[in-house]
Amino acid sequence: MTGASSRATRTGTENFMLAPLDSFQIDLMKRMQQITESFFSVVTGLDELSTADIFSVPVRNYESEKDMNLSELKQIVEKNKVEFVDIKLIDLLGAWHHITISVSALNEELFRTGVGVDGSSLPGFSKIEHGDMIMLPDPSSAFMDPFYERPTLSLIGNIMEVNDGISEYSRSPRRVAAASERLLAERLPGAKAILGPEFEFYLFDKVNYHQGPDSAFYFLDSAEAPWEAADDEENLGYKIPYKKG
Known part of the structure; x- marks a missing residue:
C-alpha cells in the first residue's frame, strides 16, 4: 500500500482536517499564553532573589507603629481588664517561646527597649558569646489570649540584636517572611505573597x-x-x- 489513506491502517497514516477556530477559542488561547508568560516571569524573578537581598531589606518602622497603637492597646486593656501581657516569638524550627509580664509594664519603654532574652537558648540563633538579645513586641499583632485563666493580652515579638545598637536579627523567621513579601512586591509589581501556618x-x-x-x-x-x-x-x-x- 502506497501513499496516505483517509482511514487508519496498520501501515498508513491517517489524515485529519482541523476545523477553523472561532473567536472565543482564539481569545482563550491568547489569554492562556498571557497567563503562562506571566507565571514564568514570576518564577524567573523569584530565582533572582538572593539571600543577601532579603536580609538587606528594612522591614518596619517600629517607632511609628508604637505611636499609632499604644493608645489602642490601653483601650483593649481597660475594656478586658487585662492583668498580664504575654509576648511570644518563634524560633527557626517553628516553635513558640514566650515571656509573661505584668500589664503595668505595658508602656512606651516596652516598645522601645523590649524584653531581654538569651538568644543562645533558641535553636539556630546566636552563640553564647553573643547571646544577649531583646524581644521587641509588635503592637499591631495584639489579641486577647483565649487560653489563659487570667485576662491576658498576647503580642508577637520580633527578635532584635543589641551588639551595635538595636537592629533586627537577620535570621528571624518573621523578618525573613516580611522582607521577602516586601521585596517580591518591589521586584514583581502585582505579585502578592500569601503566607500562613499549616496546622497538623x-x-x-x-x-x-x-x-x-x-x-x-x-x-x-x-x-x-x-x-x-x-x-x-x-x-x-x-x-x-x-x-x-
Missing part, C-alpha cells in the same frame, strides 16, 4: 505513656486506626491507612 494534629481516644529510669512505653488508641478492625465494636467509619492520617 492527631486525635486519639486514649493515650498512655510512662518514662522511668528502667523502662518506658507509650500506648495510643483510636477507633479510626486500622489495628481496630478486629475489635468487638467494629469501626464502621473511615479507617485511616498507615502514614495517611
